[in-house]
Amino acid sequence: MITQPERREIAIYSREELCGGYFILWIWDEELSKKSFPGQFFEIRAHASLHDAWDSQHLPKLFKPISVYDNSGGRIGFFIKNVGPGTSALARLKAGDMLELIGPLGNGFPIVQGRRVMLLSGGIGYPPLWYLQKELIKHNLIFWLHGGACQEDVFPCDEMWTLDGSMGKKGMVTQGMAELIEAKKIDLIYSCGPISMLKASAQIAQQFGIEHYASLEAYMACGIGVCHGCVVPVGRVDNWDYLRVCKEGPVFNAADVLWSKI
Ligand SMILES: Cc1cc2nc3c(=O)[nH]c(=O)nc-3n(C[C@H](O)[C@H](O)[C@H](O)COP(=O)(O)OP(=O)(O)OC[C@H]3O[C@@H](n4cnc5c(N)ncnc54)[C@H](O)[C@@H]3O)c2cc1C
Ligand code: FES
Missing domain, CATH: 3.40.50.80 (Nucleotide-binding domain of ferredoxin-NADP reductase (FNR) module)
Structure with missing residues (x-):
């Protein structure tokens, strides 16, 4: 079921570091969690105020499409690879920093049984x-x-x-x-x-x-x-x-x- 996307500012709940430039950002939002389904994504970026603080780095304030990696009871995960300017700004975020999101977006995968x-x-x-x-x-x-x-x-x-x-x-x-x-x-x-x-x-x-x-x-x-x-x-x-x-x-x-x- 596709629902109306929302724009939110949410603090990062926790961050996991993986190897190879991969990391996971976790947020907590029960309403968005209920509205999100496998295959949907969010447009996300580090909060504009952080970009202002990082201005000397000239990181563009771009939203980037990132899939819902995990979603359970309010806890939503984004599994990200740092490949360029947008994901590199996300890679600087730590627990407590603010994220801006628009979503959930897109149609998602059909869910089947007995296959x-x-x-x-x-x-x-x-x-x-x-x-x-x-x-x-x-x-x-x-x-x-x-x-x-x-x-x-x-x-x-x-x-x-x-x-x-x-x-x-x-x-x-x-x-x-x-x-x-x-x-x-x-x-x-x-x-x-x-x-x-x-x-x-x-x-x-x-x-x-x-x-x-x-x-x-x-x-x-x-x-x-x-x-x-x-x-x-x-x-x-x-x-x-x-x-x-x-x-x-x-x-x-x-x-x-x-x-x-x-
Ligand atoms: C629906 C959707 C869901 C996504 N989910 C995730 C996710 O869960 N985790 C994640 O890490 N990434 C995901 N991506 C990819 C991510 O959005 C892109 O890699 C993004 O452009 C990176 O932005 P950047 O500014 O860091 O790098 P950019 O400057 O945009 O790109 C850096 C390099 O990667 C290349 N590139 C970027 N995007 C693409 C692309 N789509 N196809 C081919 N080459 C590309 C560029 O040509 C450039 O060489 C998703 C993309 C889409 C469309
Ligand atoms: S990215 Fe603008 S219409 Fe899809």
Whole structure:
């Protein structure tokens, strides 16, 4: 159920440091917690007053789309990788600092029962699937494949892949899909990660005729449906249109996305 997004200022409740530039920010808000579902995201930034204090660093006051990583009884987590100016400002935050948020945003993943599910994540596509598996695990059989560039990019799952072979199997995570689809009799796939991974997984899901929902990572300007900077082509080659990842997505039925035009 999609609810009206809200704009809030909330103090960070706690922060966890991981390796490889990853960190988790936890907030506490029972109302937002009740309104947020797996696959949805928030536009977040360090509070403007902190940016003013950091002015000498020239960090831009940008909101950034960050998925709901965990959500339970009021405690909401954001699992973030420091990759550029926006996430580097978030990386400076500690418990007690103020965060500005807009959300929850986006449509989220469909929640199912009685299915044999493959979760497929790449890099920073991991966080939304963590929350999703918590919602699915009681009523579905789940098998999770996750891939990253190196060992710092892999997190708990059933099968790990790294490009450099430093942990798990060596190669692209999509290389593991076909064998597991057959072995585990997978009948539904959820994916989140880089576009190249989503494209490859959409092809494999199509070959096997498996329902597949993909959460797309588009570069977002406004994040709230106004600028149309995040659109993706959806439809058939002879009849397609652009839809906004931040509004109609980020989760799409992969069979509807016109991957050849992305
Ligand atoms: C719906 C959604 C949910 C997201 N959830 C999370 C999350 O839970 N945790 C998290 O860490 N990140 C998440 N992201 C990605 C995050 O919002 C981006 O990495 C963000 O742009 C980083 O901002 P920045 O200012 O730090 O770096 P930027 O200056 O924006 O980017 C730094 C580098 O990363 C590249 N880059 C940034 N975003 C993308 C992208 N979407 N696709 C390809 N290349 C990109 C840029 O080209 C540049 O090279 C999500 C993105 C979307 C759309
Ligand atoms: S980011 Fe502006 S419409 Fe999606």
